[in-house]
Amino acid sequence: MSPDLKADLRDGQRVYYSPRYIASIGDHIMPIHKFALVAEGIEATRLPLRLQTPEPISDADLLRVHTPEYLQAIATGEPLALAQSQKFPWSPQLADAVRWTNGGTVDAAFAALEDGVAGNLASGFHHSHAAYGEGFCTFNGLVVALEKLRAEGRIRRGLILDMDLHYGNGTASLLESRPWAHQLSIYGNWYKKNLAYRDVLAERAPDTANCASVPVPAGAKGAEYLDLLHASLPAAIARAKPEILLYQAGADPYREDPYSPLDLGHEDLRARDAAVFDIAKRAGIPVMWVLAGGYTKDTSKVVEVHVNTFRAAHEIFGAAPSVSGLPRS
Numbered sequence: 001m002s003p004d005l006k007a008d009l010r011d012g013q014r015v016y017y018s019p020r021y022i023a024s025i026g027d028h029i030m031p032i033h034k035f036a037l038v039a040e041g042i043e044a045t046r047l048p049l050r051l052q053t054p055e056p057i058s059d060a061d062l063l064r065v066h067t068p069e070y071l072q073a074i075a076t077g078e079p080l081a082l083a084q085s086q087k088f089p090w091s092p093q094l095a096d097a098v099r100w101t102n103g104g105t106v107d108a109a110f111a112a113l114e115d116g117v118a119g120n121l122a123s124g125f126h127h128s129h130a131a132y133g134e135g136f137c138t139f140n141g142l143v144v145a146l147e148k149l150r151a152e153g154r155i156r157r158g159l160i161l162d163m164d165l166h167y168g169n170g171t172a173s174l175l176e177s178r179p180w181a182h183q184l185s186i187y188g189n190w191y192k193k194n195l196a197y198r199d200v201l202a203e204r205a206p207d208t209a210n211c212a213s214v215p216v217p218a219g220a221k222g223a224e225y226l227d228l229l230h231a232s233l234p235a236a237i238a239r240a241k242p243e244i245l246l247y248q249a250g251a252d253p254y255r256e257d258p259y260s261p262l263d264l265g266h267e268d269l270r271a272r273d274a275a276v277f278d279i280a281k282r283a284g285i286p287v288m289w290v291l292a293g294g295y296t297k298d299t300s301k302v303v304e305v306h307v308n309t310f311r312a313a314h315e316i317f318g319a320a321p322s323v324s325g326l327p328r329s
Helices: 034-044 068-076 092-115 140-152 169-173 222-240 265-281 299-317
Strands: 011-015 049-050 117-120 158-162 180-188 188-194 195-197 211-215 247-251 287-292
Touching: 011 034, 011 092, 011 195, 011 299, 034 049, 034 299, 068 092, 092 117, 092 140, 092 287, 117 299, 140 158, 140 169, 140 247, 140 287, 158 222, 169 180, 180 222, 211 222, 222 265, 247 265, 247 299, 265 287, 287 299
Parallel strands: 011 049, 011 117, 117 287, 158 180, 158 247, 180 211, 247 287
Antiparallel strands: 188 195
16 A cells, blocks of 8 residues: 555445344443444444445354364354353354454455545454453454455555553464564553453563553553554554554543543543554555444443544545654654
């Protein structure tokens, strides 16, 4: 993709969603119904939009990343401990839903290569490992999407930018054997073995050859958060030389989130999104974004974070690059 990448969004940004993303999981901290609320919210912006229904992910695509035994457990519910390793109660509806959410990530990635930017109204499921799930993540759609793009000759190299509150530990584990793919995780909680650690300076993720760990100190405000992004994303792009950027735009860094030790408001997270899209556009890299995290009791505040990601993508890719995305010296 050339450095003068300019997406024409007059016909609308392609965003993927299906009511089949939603499964009944009972009284759970994960507000799974938010997917529908975000779809309604982006439609209400009246910005140009092409809301698309994806195809569910296939076994062939999942098996590039996940083990046959794990796929079987998710499909059948047996063994139950493995089928529920992501901390959701298993059901046939859940087994169906995760096929659709991950299919949306793959379809949005292909759309981003064509349009410059596209989104999926589900998570990238960054805690999922090859043989089991963790932290509300069943299949790792981010790595599944990169593998499919590469298998079909659409890319040779890719970069995942993970700005969920929690470190993308599942993605990092999967990329150990994939040197052509890189991850930059900017996080306020270090997550391992289904436990989150709030003091990321005392307990942080290690850097690896292709996965950079950027911890955000507890209490960080917007300026410090953006400084870390501006300092690390251009460097990650230079290392990875990606042909696509997959951006996990978390809502859980928000200051009212029960997991968040950070002091970030809606304006800070929207500035984060605008900076990501602007840096990528200046570098000529198409971006596929997904929403992630968000456990604030007032779900409307989570929805606002996610709708603002859509707004930022439209504002940056539908216009000339802004000064906000320039790498800082």
